[in-house]
Amino acid sequence: MTTIAPRRRRPIDRENSYGPIRVLVGVLIALIFSVPIYLVVVNVLKPSSAIFSNPAALPAPPTLENFISVLSRSDGLFWNGLINSTQITVLSVFATIILASNCAYYLARNTGRVTQVIVVLIVVGMMIPGASIIQPIIQILLSAGLIGTIPGLIIVNVAGAMPFAILVFMGFVRSIPIELEQAAAVDGAGPFRIFWQIVFPLMRPAVATVLIFTAVGVWNDFIMPLIVLGPGSGTTVTVGLYRSVSQYTSDYGAVFAFMVLATIPILLLFLFFQRYFVKGLIAGATKG
Amino acid sequence: MVVAIGTSTTDANQFRATVEFIGLQNYVRLFQDPAFLHALSNTVIIAALITVVPNALGLGIAILLDRAGWIFNALRAAFFVPIVLSSVVVSVTWGMILSDDGLLNSMLKNLGVADPPGWVSDPNLALYSIAGVICWQSLGVAVVLFLAGLQGIPRELLEAAEIDGAGRFARFRTVTWPLLAPVVTITVTLSLIGGFKVYDQVKVITNGGPGVGTTNTLAFDIVRYSVEAGQVGYGQAMATVMLAIIAFVSIFVLRALQRREVDL
Numbered sequence: 001m002t003t004i005a006p007r008r009r010r011p012i013d014r015e016n017s018y019g020p021i022r023v024l025v026g027v028l029i030a031l032i033f034s035v036p037i038y039l040v041v042v043n044v045l046k047p048s049s050a051i052f053s054n055p056a057a058l059p060a061p062p063t064l065e066n067f068i069s070v071l072s073r074s075d076g077l078f079w080n081g082l083i084n085s086t087q088i089t090v091l092s093v094f095a096t097i098i099l100a101s102n103c104a105y106y107l108a109r110n111t112g113r114v115t116q117v118i119v120v121l122i123v124v125g126m127m128i129p130g131a132s133i134i135q136p137i138i139q140i141l142l143s144a145g146l147i148g149t150i151p152g153l154i155i156v157n158v159a160g161a162m163p164f165a166i167l168v169f170m171g172f173v174r175s176i177p178i179e180l181e182q183a184a185a186v187d188g189a190g191p192f193r194i195f196w197q198i199v200f201p202l203m204r205p206a207v208a209t210v211l212i213f214t215a216v217g218v219w220n221d222f223i224m225p226l227i228v229l230g231p232g233s234g235t236t237v238t239v240g241l242y243r244s245v246s247q248y249t250s251d252y253g254a255v256f257a258f259m260v261l262a263t264i265p266i267l268l269l270f271l272f273f274q275r276y277f278v279k280g281l282i283a284g285a286t287k288g
Numbered sequence: 289m290v291v292a293i294g295t296s297t298t299d300a301n302q303f304r305a306t307v308e309f310i311g312l313q314n315y316v317r318l319f320q321d322p323a324f325l326h327a328l329s330n331t332v333i334i335a336a337l338i339t340v341v342p343n344a345l346g347l348g349i350a351i352l353l354d355r356a357g358w359i360f361n362a363l364r365a366a367f368f369v370p371i372v373l374s375s376v377v378v379s380v381t382w383g384m385i386l387s388d389d390g391l392l393n394s395m396l397k398n399l400g401v402a403d404p405p406g407w408v409s410d411p412n413l414a415l416y417s418i419a420g421v422i423c424w425q426s427l428g429v430a431v432v433l434f435l436a437g438l439q440g441i442p443r444e445l446l447e448a449a450e451i452d453g454a455g456r457f458a459r460f461r462t463v464t465w466p467l468l469a470p471v472v473t474i475t476v477t478l479s480l481i482g483g484f485k486v487y488d489q490v491k492v493i494t495n496g497g498p499g500v501g502t503t504n505t506l507a508f509d510i511v512r513y514s515v516e517a518g519q520v521g522y523g524q525a526m527a528t529v530m531l532a533i534i535a536f537v538s539i540f541v542l543r544a545l546q547r548r549e550v551d552l
Contacts, residue, residue: 023359026352030366033427036381037369039391127481127534134511135524220374222488227511238376242492245380252384252391259377270372281371281429282436 044256066257078258081240086265088150088225088236089218092157096165096214097207099158104169105195109178119170126163134227141228153228157218165210168280172206173199205276212273213280219266237262324509324526330415331505335483337419338426343475345423346430347468351460353431354438364435371428379492382421383408386493408494411502418489418503425489426482430475437471438464473545477538484534487511506530 045062070078107115137156138147146152176199184194225236235243244258270277319325349367353360370378385391386407396404407417441464449459487507494503504512506526513523 022352022355026360026363029349029352030363033424034366034369036378036385036424039385040381043391127538128531133527135527216372220372220376222374222376222491223511226491238374241374241380242376245383245492255380255384259380263373263377266374267372274368277372278368278432278436281432 040256044260066253069254070257077240081237085236089215092154092218093211093214095158096161100162100165101169104166105173108170108173122163122166148230156224161214168210169206172203176202208273208276209280212277327504327506327509334419334486335480338422338483339479341423342427342430346427347434349431350434367428367431370425375488378425379489383493386417414494414503421489433471433475437468441467477541481534
């Protein structure tokens with residue numbers, strides 16, 4: 001005897017059987033939307049002379065000379081930028097995770113008027129545009145002797161990333177049952193031990209969200225490295241890209257190659273943490 | 289630790305407050321300065337365009353792609369790509385596409401257009417070209433947020449509406465749209481604030497030109513005055529005005545939009 005399980009019908013809007021028109025329209029829009037990316041990917045494999053004759057054509061035959069010319073630049077703009085960017089991103093992300101998770105833990109577990117005021121301040125801090133506080137930042141860094149240095153930029157990045165990170169961590173700490181911590185406290189663990197051995201390991205998904213979100217933000221940031229690092233002491237890949245544009249105005253191939261190389265590291269990280277990135281985007285939006 | 293964070297967000301504020309009190313005459317100068325008023329109007333145009341266009345398109349695309357299946361996963365991924373790209377990468381790419389002898393015009397010439405427009409060199413067009421670039425870049429975020437919002441709508445409500453005989457459009461108007469209101473609030477507020485902050489794209493694509501100050505935005509002028517030209521007080525007066533506008537607009541819009549949100 002066969003039993004027929006009641007088939008739960010989903011409403012039309014969620015049905016898996018979609019019309020070919022929907023697919024067609026979707027593909028068409030996605031293709032139009034992706035044209036700029038297509039142009040970069042195709043033209044980076046062409047010699048510059050071939051780009052203008054027909055920008056949309058496939059490279060025939062493809063060449064890697066653009067990449068080689070960027071990687072072997074005599075001023076090392078790309079390699080220096082890559083080293084700086086990696087250093088800045090890794091240290092900023094690391095410091096943000098450590099500081100923000102501690103703060104968020106404290107704020108989530110100690111409710112009171114002071115906490116509320118701090119949380120409001122943090123939300124306000126998220127909304128302040130970088131351009132409008134650039135002058136105070138410069139002043140503070142000048143008086144601390146950190147202007148034009150990588151540590152100075154890292155401090156600015158961490159301060160900028162903190163509000164979002166704290167909010168994400170706070171939301172997550174609230175979902176951890178407090179009984180775990182109480183049990184550990186009964187067993188004689190101090191607050192730091194409770195945090196590092198019990199709470200922090202549980203926060204892994206939140207850490208992943210903060211990690212990818214901060215990393216993408218810091219890697220892609222333009223205005224802070226442009227102004228804080230200044231023209232003197234090297235720069236990041238993002239600013240390096242901007243500088244390289246003014247140098248080879250007509251050498252589109254080289255600029256495209258620089259762009260692709262500058263994007264690959266963060267793109268790989270993004271693909272690895274994609275799920276958490278979207279989560280962070282939604283979290284950031286609903287809390288900002 | 290907590291105090292350190294508290295001051296990290298307030299410190300800059302306090303600093304700005306002291307600057308404010310010193311330079312009141314900066315504000316008088318500011319509102320008599322045609323260049324500032326021009327930057328203000330540029331900023332408002334950009335903010336309006338990037339609030340309306342990506343969100344309207346994003347909602348449409350999210351509804352279109354809110355389906356299961358690998359093909360829709362792939363299509364959604366196509367719209368996510370620019371999210372991870374730096375504004376500089378986006379701006380440089382578009383700069384090369386839109387410049388006078390850039391990729392778009394090369395293609396137009398190949399198609400036989402004798403005199404293609406100067407997308408970023410025509411003072412009447414440049415501002416809209418920049419707004420278009422930002423729309424392209426921010427569309428992905430709108431799609432992500434609207435998709436998340438659509439997935440948060442309980443199926444039972446849509447089923448109930450369907451049983452009651454509501455057609456596709458009626459279901460959207462009576463169920464989906466009211467329940468999406470919180471997402472609309474968020475995306476509209478975020479893009480408005482984002483619109484007032486625009487700096488990178490202007491700096492990279494036109495550097496405020498063509499000519500003098502045709503595409504400069506508030507953020508661009510703030511940096512130009514307070515960092516590049518050294519007129520710190522004047523630049524900071526601008527920054528304060530910008531902050532006031534952002535605060536005012538976001539509170540006003542939040543209030544207005546939250547009023548139409550419904551509770552489940």
